[in-house]
Amino acid sequence: MGSRVVITGLGIVSPIGIGIPSFWQAALKGISGVSTIKSFGDFPMEMFRSRIAGQVFDFSPIDPGEDTFSSRVDRYAQFALMAAREAIRDSQLDLTEEPRERIGIAAGVGMGGMIMGERELTTLYLSQKPHRVHPNFIPTITLNSASGILSLAFGAKGPNTTISTACSSSIHAIGQGMHMIRSGQADLVIAAGADASITPLVFAGFCSLRALSTKYNDHPTKASRPFDRGRDGFVMGEGAGVLILESLRHATRRKARLYAELVGYAATSEAYHMVIPREDGSDIARTMRLALKDAGMTPKQVDYINAHATATTVGDDVEIKGFRTVFGKRADKILVNATKSLIGHTLGAAGAIGTIASVLSLQSGMIHPTINYDDPDPSCMLPGLSNALQQRPIHIALVNAFGFGSNNGVLVLKGMS
Numbered sequence: 001m002g003s004r005v006v007i008t009g010l011g012i013v014s015p016i017g018i019g020i021p022s023f024w025q026a027a028l029k030g031i032s033g034v035s036t037i038k039s040f041g042d043f044p045m046e047m048f049r050s051r052i053a054g055q056v057f058d059f060s061p062i063d064p065g066e067d068t069f070s071s072r073v074d075r076y077a078q079f080a081l082m083a084a085r086e087a088i089r090d091s092q093l094d095l096t097e098e099p100r101e102r103i104g105i106a107a108g109v110g111m112g113g114m115i116m117g118e119r120e121l122t123t124l125y126l127s128q129k130p131h132r133v134h135p136n137f138i139p140t141i142t143l144n145s146a147s148g149i150l151s152l153a154f155g156a157k158g159p160n161t162t163i164s165t166a167c168s169s170s171i172h173a174i175g176q177g178m179h180m181i182r183s184g185q186a187d188l189v190i191a192a193g194a195d196a197s198i199t200p201l202v203f204a205g206f207c208s209l210r211a212l213s214t215k216y217n218d219h220p221t222k223a224s225r226p227f228d229r230g231r232d233g234f235v236m237g238e239g240a241g242v243l244i245l246e247s248l249r250h251a252t253r254r255k256a257r258l259y260a261e262l263v264g265y266a267a268t269s270e271a272y273h274m275v276i277p278r279e280d281g282s283d284i285a286r287t288m289r290l291a292l293k294d295a296g297m298t299p300k301q302v303d304y305i306n307a308h309a310t311a312t313t314v315g316d317d318v319e320i321k322g323f324r325t326v327f328g329k330r331a332d333k334i335l336v337n338a339t340k341s342l343i344g345h346t347l348g349a350a351g352a353i354g355t356i357a358s359v360l361s362l363q364s365g366m367i368h369p370t371i372n373y374d375d376p377d378p379s380c381m382l383p384g385l386s387n388a389l390q391q392r393p394i395h396i397a398l399v400n401a402f403g404f405g406s407n408n409g410v411l412v413l414k415g416m417s
Contacts, residue, residue: 003247013059078196079239105159108171163176171410187247195347224344284321288322307336337369355399358413367386374387
């Protein structure tokens with residue numbers, strides 16, 4: 001199997017808090033980060049079916065003395081950079097003492113630099129002046145601009161990868177970061193997930209796909225409601241999550257604090273549909289089983305699941321079918337929650353943020369509420385789902401993420417106690 005992999009640092013930018021303390025305090029209180037989109041510039045919001053999102057407010061990318069990096073990239077990569085700085089501080093790593101060739105980057109990105117992309121395209125067509133396109137346009141909109149700027153900012157010369165598999169992107173990035181360490185390619189990996197795509201074109205696209213919630217435009221905090229009978233689609237979100245992964249040997253040698261161990265990962269394709277999961281949940285179940293096999297564990301050992309749970313009618317139902325297939329009657333004993341109920345669906349960042357929530361739950365034994373779970377859908381009911389804070393010691397956690405394009409990813413985490 002190779003080196004054991006541990007998590008030693010966490011960083012986050014989210015609609016309910018920038019920084020781990022703010023995020024976790026709000027999560028445990030069940031605070032919603034979903035709010036009304038005030039404007040898309042000249043676009044009247046009344047033209048959009050959905051007019052709400054999980055937005056990050058009071059964000060400033062400027063870090064005194066280091067803004068040379070933030071100014072080169074779009075908002076999503078600025079999120080990743082800020083979260084990475086927090087995660088590195090949290091891990092107490094001194095990167096100047098680390099061999100640069102042994103530091104890897106693995107980033108999960110769904111949409112990338114859409115803010116600049118949409119702006120520059122609009123300006124080009126209105127002005128008819130191709131020579132006025134921003135000179136940094138190409139390196140800013142490429143999907144690897146986040147991983148690239150993280151490498152530059154922290155001097156990482158090891159493997160540098162970007163994975164874009166829609167909603168499962170950062171689960172796969174974390175999994176690939178684990179593989180980098182297991183295989184001996186790196187001693188530590190900065191594993192990130194980021195997206196900031198609350199833009200007119202992306203939003204219009206999801207509206208046309210009829211994937212977004214529309215019932216709760218006047219009550220935005222009620223809109224993201226996984227597993228609830230009243231759910232009518234997901235809520236767009238934005239943000240970033242970053243985890244510092246290290247080999248256990250490397251972390252032990254520097255006497256690092258160990259949050260959790262990353263013990264299993266699986267990636268599968270359903271080869272079924274670009275948007276809709278297979279209705280019987282069989283491929284979701286297969287992915288969870290493969291992740292547990294990779295961890296050398298059985299379903300009986302799982303205490304907690306951070307569900308993908310987008311609040312779509314089909315998706316939530318299928319995920320519960322997958323749970324039932326894998327865990328049988330034990331599904332009634334497992335604690336389950338949905339971080340998207342608090343912040344909406346952050347696309348490429350979702351898996352990383354869900355993993356951070358899971359790590360904090362393993363440490364504290366506290367499971368944040370699944371808010372708006374007020375009228376449980378009979379097809380999605382599990383005793384371990386609750387709209388209240390739950391507290392119980394947990395040792396093994398699964399984190400699920402399933403993306404457009406029939407793409408599935410699952411992580412298995414183990415507590416250090």
